[in-house]
Amino acid sequence: MWNHPVLRRLLPGLAFSALGDGMSLVAISWLALELDPRPIWVAVAVAAYSLPSALGGVALARWLRTRPGAQLAGWNAVLRASALGAIAVMYAVGALDIQVFIALLAVSSLLAAWGSAGRYALIAELLPAERHVAANAVLTTIAEFATIAGPPLAGLLIAWTNPGTVIAIDAASFAVLALTYRLVPRTRREPEPDREPVKVTGLIVVGALFFFLFGPFYAAMPIHVAQDLGGDATLLGWYYTAFGAGAVVGGLLTTRIRRNPPVAAVIAAFGAALLPLGLGAPQPLAMGAFAVAGLVWAPFLPVAMARLQRDTRALATFGSVAALAAPLGTVLGGPLVEAFGARQTLLICAVATIALGAVAAIRGK
Structure with missing residues (x-):
């Protein structure tokens, strides 16, 4: 993956987006506490950032299953950037409440399963089968590193500014990622159908x-x-x-x-x-x-x-x-x-x- 010209250009965007998501693990719960300190709302907010992806993964299969990997991942990045950006803007102008916050988090996660599928499908489209595990490991290592570095960085930024700033950075990271997926050539090698x-x-x-x-x-x-x-x-x-x-x-x-x-x-x-x-x-x-x-x-x-x-x-x-x-x-x-x-x-x-x-x-x- 490090040597492939297309995937190498994607790595900075993937790393930035993963770090943004690692930071949001803290920012989402902290912002929920600020909007409404009741534990139930904090739990619902955290769940809203991931659980709707299960619904999207099943309900949208008819329309998305044949799409190229870069397109799927790019659409997810655009949706994440838009919804999270809306949260940051509404927070900045004082128009955000807990219900709207949760609704926007849920919208942001609808394509998450397809975004993940798109990333792995893109590897299958660009690399031979014997290199899939190594390339997949690069993706998971980036994500694991982000879960180590993201939360403490988010804590520092929240202490200096506010949780809305961290969510704005996450939105920006997804916007950068969406742009990097535009670097993938439109022509692609079709993955082989699974026969088992x-x-x-x-x-x-x-x-x-x-x-x-x-x-x-x-x-x-x-x-x-x-x-x-x-x-x-x-x-x-x-x-x-x-x-x-x-x-x-x-x-x-x-x-x-x-x-x-x-x-x-x-x-x-x-x-x-x-x-x-x-x-x-x-x-x-x-x-x-x-x-x-x-x-x-x-x-x-x-x-x-x-x-x-x-x-x-x-x-x-x-x-x-x-x-x-x-x-x-x-x-x-x-x-x-x-x-x-x-x-x-x-x-x-x-x-x-x-x-x-x-x-x-x-x-x-």
Whole structure:
């Protein structure tokens, strides 16, 4: 990907947009708190920035499935830039309320699954199959790095200015990305049709279950850190930083692999890396294991996307179910923590993830 003339020109725009999205993770919740401090509205605002993509991924398939990858990704970037820009302008003039904020966030995310599908489809259109995993890994590594750098940068900018400024920067980053997609030539190599629909469906189901089983960690980890470890938000942040750093290293390593690891092996290894948290291992060991979890998580999306890369609709469907599965798992995490405790919930999810990997191996995924 680094050497391809078209993709190399896209990388700065992709990196800027990913950083903008990483910053918005903080800005959206902070702006929601400013508009209405009730927790329910904060939760709805955060969900509105991602969940409608699942609806768009299914409802718009009839019209979008045959579109070129650059066009899909470009349309998503234009919609994101327009809706987020509207939020920033309305905030600046004092005309934004919580309901309008949520509505614009929902509009901005409608094409997100197709935007993601378009990015991966573009790689399939421009590169031979043997280079898909490495190129996919570049995309995921950029995203993982943005989740490390974006939130602290957003915190600094909000302290200096306001959350509307951060959202305006995110809107600008999507506008730049939309312009960079105009650099892609209109002629393209058609990806080959996928001739194994049963295997495609099985991979999408396995991916959805994988994301679903990780969802409860978002609910259990803060409680585990606060109650079981007696820590604070700083300690929780270090856990997530360790995971993100491991994912960045894993992504860089994935760009260099020559033989793609089986998806089942990645899932099982991920579950095994999470076991020390659920088993109550000493804190340094548990944090190191969480970093290893990030490391082994990194190949999952590049490898899974490479298997779906010839079918834009399958890519969008995968993105849609992923957008639903993780939040649903997080919602399930609440009752699990109430019933079993935070550490036991982590253990249950780790063991279930290992079992999912074993079943996927038996099914040949």
